[in-house]
Amino acid sequence: xxxxxxxxxxxxxxxxxxxxxxxxxxxxxxxxxxxxxxxxxxxxxxxxxxxxxxxxxxxxxxxxxxxxxxxxxxxxxxxxxxxxxxxxxxxxxxxxxxxxxxxxxxxxxxxxxxxxxxxxxxxxxxxxxxxxxxxxxxxxxxxxxxxxxxxxxxxxxxxxxxxxxxxxxxxxxxxxxxxxxxxxxxxxxxxxxxxxxxxxxxxxxxxxxxxxxxxxxxxxxxxxxxxxxxxxxxxxxxxxxxxxxxxxxxxxxxxxxxxxxxxxxxxxxxxxxxxxxxxxxxxxxxxxxxxxxxxxxxxxxxxxxxxxxxxxxxxxxxxxxxxxxxxxxxxxxxxxxxxxxxxxxxxxxxxxxxxxxxxxxxxxxxxxxxxxxxxxxxxxxxxxxxxxxxxxxxxxxxxxxxxxxxxxxxxxxxxxxxxxxxxxxxxxxxxxxxxxxxxxxx
Numbered sequence: 001x002x003x004x005x006x007x008x009x010x011x012x013x014x015x016x017x018x019x020x021x022x023x024x025x026x027x028x029x030x031x032x033x034x035x036x037x038x039x040x041x042x043x044x045x046x047x048x049x050x051x052x053x054x055x056x057x058x059x060x061x062x063x064x065x066x067x068x069x070x071x072x073x074x075x076x077x078x079x080x081x082x083x084x085x086x087x088x089x090x091x092x093x094x095x096x097x098x099x100x101x102x103x104x105x106x107x108x109x110x111x112x113x114x115x116x117x118x119x120x121x122x123x124x125x126x127x128x129x130x131x132x133x134x135x136x137x138x139x140x141x142x143x144x145x146x147x148x149x150x151x152x153x154x155x156x157x158x159x160x161x162x163x164x165x166x167x168x169x170x171x172x173x174x175x176x177x178x179x180x181x182x183x184x185x186x187x188x189x190x191x192x193x194x195x196x197x198x199x200x201x202x203x204x205x206x207x208x209x210x211x212x213x214x215x216x217x218x219x220x221x222x223x224x225x226x227x228x229x230x231x232x233x234x235x236x237x238x239x240x241x242x243x244x245x246x247x248x249x250x251x252x253x254x255x256x257x258x259x260x261x262x263x264x265x266x267x268x269x270x271x272x273x274x275x276x277x278x279x280x281x282x283x284x285x286x287x288x289x290x291x292x293x294x295x296x297x298x299x300x301x302x303x304x305x306x307x308x309x310x311x312x313x314x315x316x317x318x319x320x321x322x323x324x325x326x327x328x329x330x331x332x333x334x335x336x337x338x339x340x341x342x343x344x345x346x347x348x349x350x351x352x353x354x355x356x357x358x359x360x361x362x363x364x365x366x367x368x369x370x371x372x373x374x375x376x377x378x379x380x381x382x383x384x385x386x387x388x389x390x391x392x393x394x395x396x397x398x399x400x401x402x403x404x405x406x407x408x409x410x411x412x413x414x415x416x417x418x419x420x421x422x423x424x425x426x427x428x429x430x431x432x433x434x435x436x437x438x439x440x441x442x
Contacts, residue, residue, distance in 0.1 A: 002126045006122045012027065013028040018055040018058065020055050030059065035123075038062075040111055041064065043067075047070070048092065050094050058190050060110070072135075095108050127154070129150045132147075136277045172220075173222045173223070174188075174199065175201045177227065179425065215241075231247070244267070247271070253272075254270075259287035278319045278321075300312040322338055362397060362404075364392045
């Protein structure tokens with residue numbers, strides 16, 4: 001029999017749930033906003049929640065659940081991507097809190113006032129209710145949808161809270177540099193706050209000075225949810241950084257040296273999250289303690305000829321993972337890169353993830369990526385690399401790489417650049433890399 005699960009698990013209505021431009025917001029205010037907005041939403045089946053303000057996004061999430069609308073979370077808000085959703089899904093519209101523009105589908109602006117005077121009760125939803133739909137890039141470039149039930153989201157978030165020891169920092173404020181429309185940002189900022197009694201900060205700072213200013217203005221305890229790309233930029237600032245009580249990082253492996261510097265300068269512990277849009281968040285590790293990952297409670301991993309599978313209460317069904325995993329014990333494993341990143345040269349095999357890790361661990365390298373160019377029948381496979389490393393020569397970087405990787409995988413050529421075309425989550429999309437490589441080859 002299906003059970004109902006609450007929208008938020010804050011203990012009191014006067015507890016702080018959010019920080020907005022106007023100041024702190026209590027659970028009571030949040031519930032009034034949720035119920036008020038739910039009455040204003042159009043009677044559609046699917047909503048694309050484009051609210052850039054994290055608090056408004058959380059309000060819209062609750063309102064959509066009340067109206068039994070599924071929140072679609074595409075990989076971008078480009079008009080072409082949204083128009084494609086209109087073809088794939090009936091009755092879709094977007095809710096936004098920015099300036100009017102051509103969205104490609106019907107759009108509704110977040111209203112200036114949404115509160116009501118209804119009686120206050122925390123809404124509950126069936127664990128089986130469809131809640132959100134995340135998208136991953138298919139091999140053909142067509143996004144693949146992954147539907148998540150409310151129960152799956154809640155169980156995954158509660159498991160993450162236990163693994164992160166959130167109970168040791170009750171009421172902490174979450175500051176995130178990642179967008180809430182993407183799976184990691186959604187789970188580690190919005191859902192983590194709602195289901196673990198935390199406070200979410202409305203802003204998404206990008207520049208290091210803005211990140212530091214927001215953290216400084218926020219009372220402790222406080223949590224920073226970020227990526228290796230953003231963290232590296234933050235630590236590049238020589239100014240004193242305000243302390244936080246927990247740093248959560250994901251989207252790419254973090255070099256132990258960078259993790260140690262972050263813990264030292266931010267006076268904290270840094271935890272990496274492993275997961276994917278298909279399966280959600282699955283495991284964590286404290287980077288400075290080693291390369292072994294520990295699964296969340298309830299997550300089960302198994303392997304067969306097809307690869308590694310994740311299942312259990314926090315996972316929607318059984319999901320084939322796109323990573324090469326070495327099981328080291330019950331609920332423990334090591335990662336050896338993406339299955340799509342395997343590279344074989346001169347009979348030797350490695351992964352691009354491993355090579356990128358070694359490259360970004362070199363002192364003085366701010367950012368870097370190995371690339372396997374498109375292959376032709378008459379060309380010998382050669383890797384190339386683009387590196388952001390002010391003050392270093394390409395020869396010095398290659399010499400350092402020679403001490404870390406097999407000579408067969410040394411990049412030919414290695415080119416120094418001012419920046420890499422990372423997206424808002426710090427990732428390097430394949431199409432951006434292809435375009436970038438061609439532009440630098442001219």
